[in-house]
Amino acid sequence: MSRHHLVAIATRLLISGLVLFGGWGAALCGAQAGTRPPPASFADAFQRGSAWSVGLYMFVPGEDEPRVGAGFFIDDKGSIATAAHLLGEAQQILVALPDRRVVAAEVAGHDEITDVALLRIAGAPRVRPAFASPGSLRVGDWVIAVGEPFGLEHSASAGIVSGKDRHFGDDGELVFIQSDVALNPGNSGGPLLDAQGAIVGMNARTIVGPAGTPGASLAIPIAIVLQLVAEFRQDAAHPTRPRLGALFDDVPPMTAWAAGRHETHGAVVLSVPRGTLAEKLGLRAGDIVIRMNGRAINGSADLVAALLAWQSAEGARVSVIRDGQPQALMLELPSQR
Structure with missing residues (x-):
């Protein structure tokens, strides 16, 4: 066989190999991309979401420049959610609407602990905001x-x-x-x-x-x-949600090991301020909460969920690991004694 024929065969094999591997590469890339490829542009999402986004401009005594922040409508009746830390001692709160109107707002409620505030305005655009379904958001989205x-x-x-x-x-x-x-x-x-x-x-x-x-x-x-x-x-007549008052976090591996456990399930109590429901419940710093009101606590996020669902302090039950031993705690209010 001549050198010319060998070169031609080698060339055909090389091209075939490139096509073959190129096909595999495309198939692998397609498999990795999944069914939700990254969007080519966020313009449509921005245009939709900006319809219920607002700017906030606040005048605070002692500050030379207006304080600037943002917020968003939570209904089509003029209710706006924002961060409570923005408000401070603001004497006037102005809202810059998507249609470029500027209106004054009043504070309808705020909670500095959770950093959430509610504002109200008159003459809001009749646009009902869209909220994502719970659990729809994924890491990597x-x-x-x-x-x-x-x-x-x-x-x-x-x-x-x-x-x-x-x-x-x-x-x-x-x-x-x-x-x-x-x-x-x-x-x-x-x-x-x-x-x-x-x-x-x-x-x-x-x-x-x-x-x-x-x-x-x-x-x-x-x-x-x-x-x-x-x-x-809520009306003042409605009871407010109980607040535990304790600080807590995920269980570090060394803390779990010191407690004689081989897993980090639960939430470790960091501090129990005086006068809080946590103190009345009998919680102590170092306790590992593993259950609250029938809910399993696998991490600090689970304890947050249990506390947000907590409706009545009376009869609250918490299971903890203390000094390596399980212990059950129950909140006894004065009326129960």
């Missing part, structure tokens, strides 16, 4: 933040969900959506949207890394925001 960073009206930034149900020891009864979306002053209180423009959370704050390096952005899930807002709207 695209999300969009809409706000007023540095006073730049209706700005958008995008990123992915880095984690869900994040709980921090000093945040009490809250969990967060973690993302790598860029949040700047003026984004607080604004909506976090999914790739379809539905609201998944309220942007709260950013954790800054060492030496000011970019950190993680945190948003309060919309289900918690709506629950807290509903509590603001």
